[in-house]
Amino acid sequence: MTSPEPRDPNRPGDPADGALFDAVATEHATIYGYGLVSAHSTPEVNYLVSDAMAQHRARREAAIALLEERGAEVPLPAAGYQLPAEVDDPAGAFELAVGMEQDAAVAWRAVVEQATDQNVRAFGVTALTECAVMAARWRRLFGRTQTTVAFPGGSE
Numbered sequence: 377m378t379s380p381e382p383r384d385p386n387r388p389g390d391p392a393d394g395a396l397f398d399a400v401a402t403e404h405a406t407i408y409g410y411g412l413v414s415a416h417s418t419p420e421v422n423y424l425v426s427d428a429m430a431q432h433r434a435r436r437e438a439a440i441a442l443l444e445e446r447g448a449e450v451p452l453p454a455a456g457y458q459l460p461a462e463v464d465d466p467a468g469a470f471e472l473a474v475g476m477e478q479d480a481a482v483a484w485r486a487v488v489e490q491a492t493d494q495n496v497r498a499f500g501v502t503a504l505t506e507c508a509v510m511a512a513r514w515r516r517l518f519g520r521t522q523t524t525v526a527f528p529g530g531s532e
Contacts, residue, residue, distance in 0.1 A: 388448045396491075413473045470517075
């Protein structure tokens, strides 16, 4: 998965706001990563790349609005992101897509765990669910027999 650079000094100290800040930073990285997925995927999966990018963009914008409503800082996108592996073919693009969805699920699970506001927690649950479903869609598309995980965003 793509990952933001070291922790932003503007990250809020409050655990709930900090988790939401981290989730927005993860959404920035995921949107960047889907540009690479798009460039290296086959045309047959463009619909899924498009769906994923639209979902992550909408989620990022809504999460930014939540941070702003709470009076918290909003992370800026990084100039670049470190990839876990070189992406230069459809298989690499698939692995990146699944990894990004898993990483986004981790970030949104942290929001759910840290949230003190019911609206933020509900938003986090929806985001976590959407990431798990998107990862399952990618796995199914590429013929994986196990398309889902028991506890998305966790190591259980």
